[in-house]
Amino acid sequence: MRAGGLICLTLLASGCASIQKERGHAEVAVLVEERLGRKTRWNQGTPEDAEVQRHLDTLLKEDLTSDRAVEVALLNNPSLQSTYEDLGVSQADMVQAGLLSNPTLSGSIGFPISGIGVAEHEFSLVQEFVDLFTLPLRKRVAQEQFIADTLRVAHEALSTAAEVRKAFSEVQARQQLVELRRRVLEAAESASDLAARQREAGNITELERAIEQAGAEEARLVLAQEELALVEDREHLNRLLGLWGPRTQWKVSEMLPAPPSEEAPLERLESLAIRQRLDIDAARKQASLLWNALELARSTRYFGSVEVGVHTHRDANGPRLFGPTLSLELPIFDQRQALIARLESQHRQGEQRLVELSVNARSEVRAARARLLSLRLVAERYRQVVLPLREKVVEQSQLQYNGMQLGLYQLLTAKREQVEAYRSYIEAVRDYWMARAELERLVGGRLPGDTGDASLQPPSPGQTTQPTQPEHGQPRDGGTETPHEHGQH
Known part of the structure; x- marks a missing residue:
């Protein structure tokens, strides 16, 4: 029994592991900051998340820039936050790969039917033995999978940042185009009013007046299309930033920069x-x-299931027996x-x-x-x-x-x-x-x-x-x- 207890303690010590919630995301944050100079965070319902939300409000109160937009997305993009959860799944798989299979405790007891004799009982404790030898390699495979998943998550963060920069440039350009179309409309309306006055004075033909009126109406329609496109571009950026409600009232004051x-x-x-x-x-x-x-x-x-354990048994009229057990799976058909x-x-x-x-x-x-x-x-x-x-x-x-x-x-x-x-x-x-x-x-x-x-x-x-x-x-x-x-x- 002492030997059986020692085996149990050894297996328990080698098979236990714990989950660290921040593991993996810390590596992602380092990779992203090295390449973008911006921090990212995994929201997990902790008190620190409230501080992140206050920081987001501070960022959005100021005029939005391309870098600030990237920072908001890294902290608040719902799809990115969902991708961060893949690290938790991968870490759970890694921890699972480092655990030994649980030992099996079995027992039986038999009672005499005729009432003559004593009860017979037996107990056994069995552990899968091959796991002890394959555990290091299994852990290495799982760790490499976790590293690969960490790299993929960091790549998704970089891709999201690139999409945010492109969407932000689109909004900047669209704002300038809307302002430009407003100036065109003002000029076209002025020309149309002037043409109407000149027509009343008999200085131009009806054709010339109609041309200017058509130009003003077309300019008005083009402005409406540009304004709709601006709304759509802003909403696209809102989705990338994960914003809704009052947070969508951000402003972009700076013009689209010229190439360096x-x-x-x-x-x-x-x-x-x-x-x-x-x-x-x-x-x-x-x-x-x-x-x-x-x-x-x-x-x-060439190794099937190998189970090693201890067994105790007592016959009805015999002594108590105790000893090791071995169970081998013969890999005859399935190798x-x-x-x-x-x-x-x-x-x-x-x-x-x-x-x-x-x-x-x-x-x-x-x-x-x-x-x-x-x-x-x-x-x-x-x-x-x-x-x-x-x-x-x-x-x-x-x-x-x-x-x-x-x-x-x-x-x-x-x-x-x-x-x-x-x-x-x-x-x-x-x-x-x-x-x-x-x-x-x-x-x-x-x-x-x-x-x-x-x-x-x-x-x-x-x-x-x-x-x-x-x-x-x-x-x-x-x-x-x-x-x-x-x-x-």
Whole structure:
């Protein structure tokens, strides 16, 4: 009995384990902060969660920026919080893999039917023996699975941050486009009112008046579409941030920044992605753990269930007996050949997934890099060439209008074309920042040597790149008044 008790204590000491709630998420928080510079948190209904909610309110009271939006999402995105729970599931599986199977206690007692003799009874305590030898390898497989799950969760956090940055750039651009369309509508309404007065005076034809009225109505419809798109973009960002109720009243005051004056070095991004991407690292760990699982199955294929224990027995008219027991499963039919074949296929699948993911990552990085550079070129051409040319067209049109060599509506047309060029510039800048966020996601973190200057602002329509001296009959700003102002004039 003393030997049986010693075996029980040994098995109990080796088989017990505990769950640590913060385990795994601490590693995720470190990985995310290294790559984004922002903290993340797993809400578990603790008193610290209330402090996080107060911090969220503080962030949302101020003007929202791209970095603050990412921080809000990391702390509050419901889908991300749900993904964090995968760490708890994975940790439970890891702890379970480190536990020994429970011993089995069995017993029986028999009573004489005829009433002659004494009762007969027996008891046994049995423990699965193979578990003692396979426990270290099983724990290693489970630990590698937990590491792979941790990397996948961190990758989801980085992907969420990239989506938030893209959605935030969309909102910034849409706000500027809405404001731009309002100015276009004001100019179109002014032109329509002027055309109505000129028609009453008999200075223009009914066709010219109808053209201006149609232009004003079309501008009104385009503004309505832009305002609806802004609502949809804000709600998309609200979903990513996990906001509802009063928290959705956040404001974005800063304009969409222009591309930085110098682009960060984009060489060797493929190698950086292979080295830094967390989903690739997770796939690498997954292939490794499948190999270890395969080795475990191969090493125990000729060992069935082995149960070792103690047994005590007393016959009706005999002495009490006590001794060890051994029960062996003979692997005659099932030698785990099906399990081994499945694990071999899964291991090969894991290796091919790793190769596929690596090849796709390299290709996606190359494509994203080419897109980023192309969009940067488009934005720069608009800012350096197209917008100054459109400004020059408006300036020259203004001069000819002042000299009565050009009609008012031709001047307004030139101004509208300038506004349309500015709209295209805003969209190009928006696409640049969205492409940049996507490239950061594809390389698994910030771009090397990132020196983006968020203080640069895109020029407003009519902004002069080179100051000019006002001439006789020319506005003092060099012909940069808005169509609305000129219409009033």
